[in-house]
Amino acid sequence: AQTVTQSQPEMSVQEAETVTLSCTYDTSESDYYLFWYKQPPSRQMILVIRQEAYKQQNATENRFSVNFQKAAKSFSLKISDSQLGDAAMYFCAYRSGYGGSQGNLIFGKGTKLSVKP
Amino acid sequence: DTGVSQDPRHKITKRGQNVTFRCDPISEHNRLYWYRQTLGQGPEFLTYFQNEAQLEKSRLLSDRFSAERPKGSFSTLEIQRTEQGDSAMYLCASSPPPSGRADEQFFGPGTRLTVL
Numbered sequence: 001a002q003t004v005t006q007s008q009p010e011m012s013v014q015e016a017e018t019v020t021l022s023c024t025y026d027t028s029e030s031d032y033y034l035f036w037y038k039q040p041p042s043r044q045m046i047l048v049i050r051q052e053a054y055k056q057q058n059a060t061e062n063r064f065s066v067n068f069q070k071a072a073k074s075f076s077l078k079i080s081d082s083q084l085g086d087a088a089m090y091f092c093a094y095r096s097g098y099g100g101s102q103g104n105l106i107f108g109k110g111t112k113l114s115v116k117p
Numbered sequence: 118d119t120g121v122s123q124d125p126r127h128k129i130t131k132r133g134q135n136v137t138f139r140c141d142p143i144s145e146h147n148r149l150y151w152y153r154q155t156l157g158q159g160p161e162f163l164t165y166f167q168n169e170a171q172l173e174k175s176r177l178l179s180d181r182f183s184a185e186r187p188k189g190s191f192s193t194l195e196i197q198r199t200e201q202g203d204s205a206m207y208l209c210a211s212s213p214p215p216s217g218r219a220d221e222q223f224f225g226p227g228t229r230l231t232v233l
Contacts, residue, residue, distance in 0.1 A: 004159075033219035044121075044226040045160075045208070050219040091159050095219070103215065104150055104173070105222060107159030 002027045004094050006108035013082045014116050020067075021077045021111045023092030031097035034068070034075045035105065040088040048090070051075065053097065079113075087115045119143060121225035123209050129231045130199055137195045138228045142211030149192050150222060151184060152208040153177065160208055166192060199232045206230075 003026045013019035025034070036048040051059045051068050059066050063083075067076045079086055089112050093105040122141045130136050142149050147168050152160035163182070165173040168189035178184075181199075186192040196203055206229050210222040 035219065035221075037224075045224040047221045050221065052219050093159075103148065103212070103220070103222075104162040104165055105152075105160070105210075106162070109157070109159050 002029070002032075002094050002096070002106050004092050004106055004108040006092055006111050008111045009109070010112045010114070012114045012116060013079070013086075015082055015084060017082055018078060018080045019082055019113065021079075021090050021092075021113065023075045023077070023108060025073050025075065025092070025094050027073070027094065029096055033095045033097055034066075035093040035095070036064070036066070036075075036077045037091045037093060037107075038086075038088045039091065039110075040085075045091070049077065082115050084115050084117060087113055089113075121209055121211055121223050123207075123225040123228050125228055126226060127229045127231075129233065131233050132199060132201060134199055135195065135197045136199060136230065137193055138207055138209075138230075140192045140194070140209030140211075140225060141190075142192070142209070143223055146211035146213050146223070147189065148212045148214070149186060150210045150212075151192070151194050152210065154206040154208055154227070155204075163194075163207075196230075199230075201232045204230055204232045 032053045034051045039045045049061045063080045089110045091110045092108040124139045149166040151163040154160040166186040181197045184194045206227045208227045209225040212222045
């Protein structure tokens with residue numbers, strides 16, 4: 001079975017600085033997708049960034065980028081120029097890419113990010 | 118707003134009562150998921166619908182839980198004879214037909230259940 005591990009329960013960053021959230025996963029599959037979701041306090045979960053395992057190039061979305069190390073099964077999220085609105089729970093998630101799979105996400109336990117003004 | 122909606126947002130019930138939650142997915146999405154999230158944990162998969170067919174159920178979904186998606190539109194999740202351990206946030210998500218890429222799941226705001 002696939003598992004996702006986020007080893008940092010809480011992180012803190014100064015506004016305008018850069019922070020990296022860690023995620024490792026375990027799978028025997030070669031075709032899969034990885035995601036980072038953001039869950040602000042009392043608000044719904046939204047997608048931050050996604051990565052297809054078959055792509056070697058790291059995904060970027062504005063201030064958010066990932067460091068995808070397939071051999072090491074590592075998928076970290078870097079947030080540059082942190083803003084107060086980035087404060088939230090961040091979840092790393094895995095989805096099988098195999099045809100016929102239901103496509104459900106497997107989540108880590110999350111990292112609570114605080115942003116200091 | 119055409120996002121995923123869930124009703125009610127909060128539900129407080131007494132142990133042993135039945136509760137039902139509703140999820141309205143984004144209209145063109147044929148895939149619908151239910152997850153459960155307890156405090157300090159990430160969401161855990163409960164069940165999956167493709168159109169009206171329930172194609173997968175997690176072992177977390179005991180016999181007291183039942184889900185439906187009549188006509189492939191909205192979905193309901195019912196918990197019978199609630200227990201205190203059922204207290205959690207119940208999240209619904211929907212996504213479009215698979216494209217062979219990293220399709221996004223769009224989440225609703227959740228229903229927070231408290232069982233007294």
